[in-house]
Amino acid sequence: TRTPVNVTVTGAAGQIGYALLFRIASGQLLGADVPVKLRLLEIPQGVKAAEGTAMELDDCAFPLLQGIDIFDDANQAFSGANVALLVGARPRTAGMERGDLLAANGGIFGPQGKAINDNAADDIKVLVVGNPANTNALIAQQHAPDVPADRFTAMTRLDHNRAIAQLAKKTGAAVSDISKVTIWGNHSATQYPDIFHAEIAGKNAAEAVADEQWLADDFIPTVAKRGAAIIDARGASSAASAANAAIDHVYTWVNGTAEGDWTSAGVVSDGSYGVPEGLISSFPVTAKNGRFEIVQGLDINAFSRPRIDASVAELVAERDEVKKLGLI
Numbered sequence: 001t002r003t004p005v006n007v008t009v010t011g012a013a014g015q016i017g018y019a020l021l022f023r024i025a026s027g028q029l030l031g032a033d034v035p036v037k038l039r040l041l042e043i044p045q046g047v048k049a050a051e052g053t054a055m056e057l058d059d060c061a062f063p064l065l066q067g068i069d070i071f072d073d074a075n076q077a078f079s080g081a082n083v084a085l086l087v088g089a090r091p092r093t094a095g096m097e098r099g100d101l102l103a104a105n106g107g108i109f110g111p112q113g114k115a116i117n118d119n120a121a122d123d124i125k126v127l128v129v130g131n132p133a134n135t136n137a138l139i140a141q142q143h144a145p146d147v148p149a150d151r152f153t154a155m156t157r158l159d160h161n162r163a164i165a166q167l168a169k170k171t172g173a174a175v176s177d178i179s180k181v182t183i184w185g186n187h188s189a190t191q192y193p194d195i196f197h198a199e200i201a202g203k204n205a206a207e208a209v210a211d212e213q214w215l216a217d218d219f220i221p222t223v224a225k226r227g228a229a230i231i232d233a234r235g236a237s238s239a240a241s242a243a244n245a246a247i248d249h250v251y252t253w254v255n256g257t258a259e260g261d262w263t264s265a266g267v268v269s270d271g272s273y274g275v276p277e278g279l280i281s282s283f284p285v286t287a288k289n290g291r292f293e294i295v296q297g298l299d300i301n302a303f304s305r306p307r308i309d310a311s312v313a314e315l316v317a318e319r320d321e322v323k324k325l326g327l328i
């Protein structure tokens with residue numbers, strides 16, 4: 001029998017946590033033959049609700065779920081972790097400036113990065129979901145000098161999936177016929193969803209659409225502002241789709257991308273495409289043998305270049321701000 005994989009989830013009592021934990025326990029995160037142990041981290045006020053969710057997990061009698069432990073201490077929660085999903089974060093509240101938001105989250109993701117550094121398993125893989133996800137991931141990574149930097153990633157898979165869905169809607173194509181969509185930059189309203197390299201049943205997607213105005217005025221803002229549209233409609237932020245994307249991100253990271261396709265993830269930049277080295281920015285990535293690799297050598301056209309640059313500039317500004325605040 002296989003040794004169980006330790007999966008630590010922070011913010012376990014939140015809405016994404018509620019949509020995520022059952023899917024992890026059912027085998028969708030890693031594979032239908034991989035037993036898991038859940039390690040849930042909450043703030044003290046969240047522990048009781050996490051215990052309630054754990055009771056429900058018990059009640060599912062998932063064959064692959066070999067244990068659930070609940071903590072309010074990061075060192076304990078990340079002890080032996082093979083996969084860490086950092087979902088819990090400090091949300092932006094009314095009147096909060098970007099600096100306040102970054103500072104509040106630095107107070108969470110710095111110590112969690114250090115706790116990962118000191119306690120996680122050697123093969124730890126980290127996905128940051130909590131916003132601002134890219135910069136939170138950078139803060140955590142900077143506090144984990146003993147962990148290879150490429151183990152820290154930020155989630156743009158929800159944006160990636162949203163882009164596929166919008167493209168399918170526009171063209172009438174099946175979602176499964178769409179490949180090589182890319183999200184560039186920050187998981188924020190400045191992100192750039194790029195279909196110039198995407199394919200629909202093997203044909204170039206931008207040529208199939210042949211409507212630059214739709215791209216500029218409809219597709220890009222619809223994808224980039226989808227989170228706000230969901231809040232408007234649902235009265236609460238995306239939770240099930242965010243959890244689904246987290247499942248997709250880790251599943252792909254561990255099990256690989258399909259031949260001839262790629263996905264999008266916030267990964268540490270190696271300087272490719274003019275993105276400053278060390279930033280955690282979204283790129284087109286393939287996954288193989290448990291590692292993401294940035295797809296190299298794509299032509300960036302005049303439509304894409306300024307859009308990528310604008311989102312990367314926002315990431316640079318966030319990095320400079322957290323540096324100034326002494327958070328990294």
Ligand code: NAI
Pocket residue numbers: 010011012013014015016017041042043045046087088089090091108128129130131132133155156157158159187237238239242
């Ligand atoms: P939520 O507010 O329902 O849950 C957050 C949970 O985190 C709460 O239970 C809270 O007690 C817990 N928490 C706060 N600080 C913590 C800490 N230091 N350690 C452990 N737990 C802590 O929020 P929801 O809807 O589950 O969203 C979570 C995060 O995910 C938010 O930051 C949200 O903006 C982000 N998000 C990111 C997306 C992406 O595509 N990257 C998509 C959707 C949401």
